[in-house]
Structures are given as C-alpha cells and as structure tokens.
Amino acid sequence: DAKTTQPTSMDCAEGRAANLPCNHSTISGNEYVYWYRQIHSQGPQYIIHGLKNNETNEMASLIITEDRKSSTLILPHATLRDTAVYYCIVRVEKAGNMLTFGGGTRLMVKP
Amino acid sequence: DGGITQSPKYLFRKEGQNVTLSCEQNLNHDAMYWYRQDPGQGLRLIYYSQIVNDFQKGDIAEGYSVSREKKESFPLTVTSAQKNPTAFYLCASSMRGSFGFGTDTQYFGPGTRLTVL
Numbered sequence: 001d002a003k004t005t006q007p008t009s010m011d012c013a014e015g016r017a018a019n020l021p022c023n024h025s026t027i028s029g030n031e032y033v034y035w036y037r038q039i040h041s042q043g044p045q046y047i048i049h050g051l052k053n054n055e056t057n058e059m060a061s062l063i064i065t066e067d068r069k070s071s072t073l074i075l076p077h078a079t080l081r082d083t084a085v086y087y088c089i090v091r092v093e094k095a096g097n098m099l100t101f102g103g104g105t106r107l108m109v110k111p
Numbered sequence: 112d113g114g115i116t117q118s119p120k121y122l123f124r125k126e127g128q129n130v131t132l133s134c135e136q137n138l139n140h141d142a143m144y145w146y147r148q149d150p151g152q153g154l155r156l157i158y159y160s161q162i163v164n165d166f167q168k169g170d171i172a173e174g175y176s177v178s179r180e181k182k183e184s185f186p187l188t189v190t191s192a193q194k195n196p197t198a199f200y201l202c203a204s205s206m207r208g209s210f211g212f213g214t215d216t217q218y219f220g221p222g223t224r225l226t227v228l
Contacts, residue, residue, distance in 0.1 A: 034216075041199075041222070041224070042222065043115075043117075043220050043221045043222045044201070045219070046216055046217070046218055046219075093215040097215065098144070098146075098154070098156035098169060099146075099154055099203075100153065100154070101153035102153060103153075
C-alpha cells in the first residue's frame with residue numbers, strides 16, 4: 001500500500017470548516033483513499049473513502065486531486081466532538097487487506 | 112442497533128494467565144479482524160477471518176489464538192506465550208469475505224484495553 005504524509009497537528013475554530021490534507025504521491029491506480037478518525041481510547045471510526053471522484057456523506061467531503069497524488073478531507077462545520085486524530089490511508093480494496101495507520105493529524109477544535 | 116461490540120472494555124490479568132477477548136457483530140459481515148494498538152502507535156494486524164471456520168495469521172500472531180465458529184463471533188485468546196500483552200485490542204469487520212461480494216470498508220468496535228499485572 002502507498003505511503004501517506006499528513007501534518008502532525010492542526011487547529012480549527014468551532015463552526016468553521018476543517019480542511020485536512022494528505023499527500024499520497026506514490027498511489028497506484030487501484031488504490032482507494034480512506035479516512036478514519038480516532039478519539040482518545042476509542043475504536044477508529046470510518047469517515048469516507050474514494051477512488052477518483054470527490055465524495056460526500058453525512059460526516060464529511062473528500063476531495064481528490066485529478067492526478068490522485070493528494071486529497072483533502074473537509075469537515076464542513078467542525079464541533080468540539082470532532083477533536084480527534086485523523087488518519088489518511090491508501091489501500092487496495094480486498095478482503096484481508098489490513099489497514100495501516102500512519103501518524104495521522106491531531107485535529108484540535110477550539111471554542 | 113447494528114454494530115460491533117467488544118467486551119469487556121477494561122481487563123486486568125495476572126502474568127501467565129490466558130485471557131479471551133470477545134468480539135461480536137450483527138452487521139452480517141463475512142470478514143473479521145483483530146488488531147493491536149500500543150500507545151502512540153498505529154494498528155498491527157493479529158489475525159483475520161474471511162469466512163466461518165477459516166482464519167489467517169497477520170503480522171503479529173505469535174502468542175495469540177482465534178476461532179470463528181459463528182459468522183457473528185471472532186474471539187481472541189491472549190496466551191501466556193505473548194511476551195508483552197498489555198495493549199489496546201481492536202476488533203473490526205467488513206462485508207466482503209472470501210466470495211468477494213460487498214465493500215471492504217472495515218468498521219471497528221470500541222476496543223478492549225488489556226493490562227497484565
């Protein structure tokens with residue numbers, strides 16, 4: 001699976017959009033971009049994933065560049081409960097393929 | 112209320128004792144996984160199962176054992192052979208199993224924090 005690079009930490013004001021970047025310059029054509037988050041001492045929570053097109057669900061939007069070498073996770077209206085470590089993962093989608101979490105971005109949402 | 116449950120949330124055991132961690136899912140998922148997470152670290156795969164009565168070792172299977180007698184259940188036993196068992200254990204499941212139907216998005220349970228004294 002391709003390696004990803006994320007900023008170590010970011011701050012965001014409550015109610016504002018949080019934009020979390022991820023670089024994955026060595027991504028292969030069959031690798032998806034996944035985003036998870038983990039709140040302290042809890043299990044990771046799936047947020048969103050995509051292959052080429054931008055994706056949106058009730059939690060977030062995922063913007064993938066045309067060359068697929070980077071992506072941005074957007075939380076449109078961040079709340080204090082969005083404070084967590086956010087992990088960007090690129091992987092081939094197949095059963096038994098483990099998730100490899102890197103360092104992630106520690107997002108702190110401030111009042 | 113569908114999801115993945117793990118019990119207990121916290122578990123304390125004496126050194127040398129075997130301990131079994133429970134993982135149950137009612138999502139009708141074929142595949143189930145066990146990961147280990149150490150403080151400040153990412154996830155490491157212990158075992159996974161794509162279908163009932165079959166499972167495969169992950170990267171750090173030594174000192175652990177699993178069973179998959181039912182689709183809904185994938186218990187993990189931490190044996191006395193595991194040299195450093197204190198960790199946060201996470202169970203996950205995904206729809207797609209051996210037959211290749213459905214997505215492979217993995218959903219996680221709340222975790223069990225095991226402390227060996």
